[in-house]
Amino acid sequence: MSExxxxxxxxxxxxxxxxxxxxxxxxxxxxxxxxxxxHGVLYTFGAYIMFIVVxxxxxxxxxxxxxxxxxxxxxxxxxxxxxxxxxxxSDIDTTMLVMIGAWIAMQSxxxxxxxxxxxxxxxxxxxxxxxxxxxxxxWLRLFVLAAxxxxxxxTYLLINRTKLGCAMRATFQDxxxxxxxxxxxxxxxxxxxxxxxxxxxxxxxLLGPVYxxxxxxxxxxxxxxxxxxxxxxxxxxxxxxxxxxxxxxAEELGAGYISSGYRDAMGxxxxxxxxxxxxxxxxxxxxxxx
Amino acid sequence: xxxxxxxxxxxxxxxxxxWLRDPYLLNALITTGVFIxxxxxxxxxxxxxGQLSLGHIAFFGIGAYVSALTSLGxxxxxxxxxxxxxxxxxxIAGFVLxxxxxxxxxxxxxxxxxxxxGAYFVIVTISFAEVVxxxxxxxxxxxxxxxxxxxxPSIAIGLPGLGELTLRTKLQNYYLVLAVxxxxxxxxxxxxxxxxxxxxxxLMENETLAVxxxxxxxxxxxxxxxISAAIAGAxxxxxxxxxxxxxxxxxxxxxxxTMVIMVITGGKGSLAGPVVGGLIFGLLPVVLRPIMAPExxxxxxxxxxxxxxxxxxxxxVPSLAQRLAKRKREAATVAPVAFSERAKEPA
Numbered sequence: 355m356s357e358x359x360x361x362x363x364x365x366x367x368x369x370x371x372x373x374x375x376x377x378x379x380x381x382x383x384x385x386x387x388x389x390x391x392x393h394g395v396l397y398t399f400g401a402y403i404m405f406i407v408v409x410x411x412x413x414x415x416x417x418x419x420x421x422x423x424x425x426x427x428x429x430x431x432x433x434x435x436x437x438x439x440x441x442x443x444s445d446i447d448t449t450m451l452v453m454i455g456a457w458i459a460m461q462s463x464x465x466x467x468x469x470x471x472x473x474x475x476x477x478x479x480x481x482x483x484x485x486x487x488x489x490x491x492x493w494l495r496l497f498v499l500a501a502x503x504x505x506x507x508x509t510y511l512l513i514n515r516t517k518l519g520c521a522m523r524a525t526f527q528d529x530x531x532x533x534x535x536x537x538x539x540x541x542x543x544x545x546x547x548x549x550x551x552x553x554x555x556x557x558x559x560l561l562g563p564v565y566x567x568x569x570x571x572x573x574x575x576x577x578x579x580x581x582x583x584x585x586x587x588x589x590x591x592x593x594x595x596x597x598x599x600x601x602x603x604a605e606e607l608g609a610g611y612i613s614s615g616y617r618d619a620m621g622x623x624x625x626x627x628x629x630x631x632x633x634x635x636x637x638x639x640x641x642x643x644x
Numbered sequence: 645x646x647x648x649x650x651x652x653x654x655x656x657x658x659x660x661x662x663w664l665r666d667p668y669l670l671n672a673l674i675t676t677g678v679f680i681x682x683x684x685x686x687x688x689x690x691x692x693x694g695q696l697s698l699g700h701i702a703f704f705g706i707g708a709y710v711s712a713l714t715s716l717g718x719x720x721x722x723x724x725x726x727x728x729x730x731x732x733x734x735x736i737a738g739f740v741l742x743x744x745x746x747x748x749x750x751x752x753x754x755x756x757x758x759x760x761x762g763a764y765f766v767i768v769t770i771s772f773a774e775v776v777x778x779x780x781x782x783x784x785x786x787x788x789x790x791x792x793x794x795x796x797p798s799i800a801i802g803l804p805g806l807g808e809l810t811l812r813t814k815l816q817n818y819y820l821v822l823a824v825x826x827x828x829x830x831x832x833x834x835x836x837x838x839x840x841x842x843x844x845x846x847l848m849e850n851e852t853l854a855v856x857x858x859x860x861x862x863x864x865x866x867x868x869x870x871i872s873a874a875i876a877g878a879x880x881x882x883x884x885x886x887x888x889x890x891x892x893x894x895x896x897x898x899x900x901x902t903m904v905i906m907v908i909t910g911g912k913g914s915l916a917g918p919v920v921g922g923l924i925f926g927l928l929p930v931v932l933r934p935i936m937a938p939e940x941x942x943x944x945x946x947x948x949x950x951x952x953x954x955x956x957x958x959x960x961v962p963s964l965a966q967r968l969a970k971r972k973r974e975a976a977t978v979a980p981v982a983f984s985e986r987a988k989e990p991a
Contacts, residue, residue, distance in 0.1 A: 389763045437950065444957070446763055447696050451908060452953050454901055459946030466939035573897070577774065580767050615782035622771035622778075629760050629768050 356488030361606040365599065367495040367564075368606070370502030371557045373598030375575060376582030377509055377591055378553035384589020385526045385546045387446060391453040392433060393554050394576025395460045398569060400426050400555030401562030402468065408475050408563075415478050419501060419559050426555020427548045434547035439540065464569040472566035498560045505556055506595060509549070513591060522546060526589055554579070574618055581621035584628050587635025597636070600624075650829075653919075657822055661815050669930065670814045676926025677821035678883045681828050683906040683918035685875035688832055690904070691913035692841060693868050694848035695761075699753070699769030701900040702776045703873040706749055707742035707880025708890050709780060709787060712796045714738035715885075720785045735799045739881045746877020747870045754869030758862060770897065777895035792891035799885045817886050824882060828875050833915050835871065844868055905949050911959025920960055 375397065382390045400422040407418035437456055441449050479493035513519035524532040525542045533539050558572070565571075582601055586593025601621055609617035628635065664670060686700045717732035757768045780787045787793065799820065800810040811820050835841055843864045846854040855861055884890050902925065910921025928948075932941045956963055 383763070387763075389766065440954070448953055448957060450696070450763070450766065451904065452950050454904075455946040455949035455953070457946070458898070458901065458949070459943045462939045462942035462946065466937065466943070577770070580770075584764070584767065613782065616778060619775055619778045622774045625767055625771040626756070626775070629764055630756050633760050633764060 357610065360489045361610050362603075363489050363491050364495075365602040365606045367491070367499045369599035369602035370499045370506070371561050371598075372578060372582055372602050373506055373595040374502050374553045374557040374560075375579040376586060376594035376598045377506065378550035378557075379579040380583045380586060380589055380591065380594045381513075381522070381546050382550040383583055385522060386438070386543055388438060388547075389446065389450040389453065390547075390550070391450065391457040391576065392460065393550070393579050394572030394574075395457050395464075396426050396430065396551045396554035396572070397558035397575040398461070398464060398567075398572035399429060400558030401567040401571060402464065402473075402558075403555065404475055404559040404562045405468075405473050405567050409473070415475075415563075419556065422555045422559035423505075423552045427552035429555070430548040430551025431544055433551070434544045438543070438547065442540075442543075461569055461572070468569065470569060472568040474566050475563040477563050494564060498564060501560055502557070505553065509553065510591060512549070518542075518545060574621075578621045581625045584625050585636055590635065593635055600636075654822070654826055658819070661818055667814055670818060672927060672930045674814060674818050674821050674886060675883070676922060677818070677825055678879050678886070679902065679906065679926055680919055680922035681821070681825050681879035681882070682876050683903045683910075683922050684825070684828055684832055685872045685879070686903045687907045687912055687914075687918045688835070688872045688875070689868055690907055691911075691917065692836055692844045692848065693865055695758070695865065696766050696904075697757075697769040697869075697872075698766050698897075698900050698904065699771070699773030700872075700876055700903055701895055701897070702753070702773035703746045703750055703876035704880040704883070704899070705773075705776065705780065705895040707746045707877030708884035708894055709793070709880075710745045710877070711735065711738035711742040711881035712793045712884045712890050713786070714741050715797050716793060716795070718786055732797075735797050735885050736801060739799060739878065739885070742877045742881035743874045744877075746880065747874030750870045750873020751866060753873070754866040755862075758865045758869070770900075773895060773897070773900065777892055780892040780895060787892070790891060792889050793884075794889050796884050796888045796890065798888070799882075811885075817882075821882055821886075824878060828878070829915065829919075831871075831875070836915065840864065840867070905945070908949070908959060909952050909956075911961035911963070914959065914961040914965070917959050917961045924960075 375393070378396075379390060379393050382388055382393070403422040403425045404418045407413050407421050408415055433456060437452055438449060441452060477494050479497065483490040483492045484496065511519075513522060521532065521537045521542050522545070524535065524537055525539055525546075529539055532542075554575075557575070561575075562571075578601060582594055582597040585597035585600060586595070601624060604620040604624060605617050608620045660673065661670065664673075682700070682704050685703075686697065689695050689697050689700075713730070714733050715735040715738040717730050719727065719729045721727050753769070753772050757765055757772070760768060781789055783789070784791075798810050798812045798817075800808050802808050809816075811817055836844075843854070843859045846857070846859055847861060847864060851861065880894075883894075906921040906925050907918050908921070909924060910917030910919065925945075928945070929941060932944060936944065952959075958966075
């Protein structure tokens, strides 16, 4: 029983960051109809920003997270402006392949700059975990959960309570009508991609110090993000949050009760199962943003 | 005319070992050839049915593992004390089994994946490939996991009157790959120009319309997936018996990306496209190796993919063919005028 409780605690911590990854991707996928293969690279990028700020510049750990969010936002905007804007209107396969090219180039650049050796980040948290009866959780992981929750709430408010969010939702529903109503669709696209990218970078910055940081760390993160998006339904933020926690639970239980080697297979199996049996996602009130 | 070009091209490829003695380059050509076969099979799906499968490496890898395990033998236990023991068979049997089993996997994956389209299809196919990779990595009793299957025997072919010939040297393997590539090319060309090929293209152009004229979507797409997977399995088998060591890295997503780049660069939906694209990208590392670090080569790889999609989105071969056709059309429109004027002259 205590083992099961421990899995639930781990699920909460993992699920929060997975939800961040999923929200970012579901916004980009839903609004722009772009299968964003650079999402994992942005995750890696966020983790390396953490490494640079904390280990190389020697600055405060808590400062590094906002830096990673801003850096992810900027890199996302640059990718959108240089690679996606010129291809607006081309078919989904073309943009997807361009994103694959960008992913290969950026991941190789990471490998070139920092090498393949895994890096770790020192954290200001005590080594001794917080013990709650039969289960324990490290302070770092608690911080990760809290920060992820905060970012999820901020994103939710941004989409549902601001003018920009309103324009994003309008663009998702009908791009042409939104454009006629005076929405600057180009600006919405760039903002969407930048916001999604900054969330991926934040997820990387949060999970990077929990594990280790290496150039290929984003590959699996990207696949997990796809699994979450498919679980939650295209463009569905609430669905992405729930999907993040479901994936985390499946991984924890899979690793705990089947075999740790198959932990990472869970995301793929979920994708296959959902798309075969319920292709609209688990929470489909049709496709929507918000 | 077209048959002439094909024969000339094959003759040119067949003559390569006569003047190219460098074993490193010959090795690059053999692995490039194996990847061209795989790229041709991917083109059957991507170029002729319009379905972008990013899990194609799964069938290549399954072919490699099936062939390797058939020729090495295995002894695995199942829960309940049941054991499955397989004595080594000749590698050529592995080659045949690789084709059959990869084709069978293509059938099941196709049956399930074609329920969705577009981005969802892409993601499902990636997922299948990754699940297969994780199984290869974790089912250590069967696949040795990351320790790799080693000492895979070379393919031996029985020649009537000459006994058995084991293809060990690069030269022999070069001709083997060339022969398989040629057969695969002919098979795909035959298929594409059949009634079946027109059905596939009809589906790609307009699925609703194709259905309305009586094309069975599931049957057409599944058959394309089976043939495509079987050819990829053959390529995987050739790879296993040439390299003679196989580990789960063969399933790496980047290998699928390499195939896709070859097809897109050469031109999807063009029979010669994967050959042209495959030669460019198969030999690009050879050219870049002396001047660039490996990481920089990969940056260039990604960069070239992006540039090609921006500059030549339809690929090299279709763009050239279009230019050629335009010139022909211009010549054709001039000729009738000349003829009619000449016809007037006697009057």
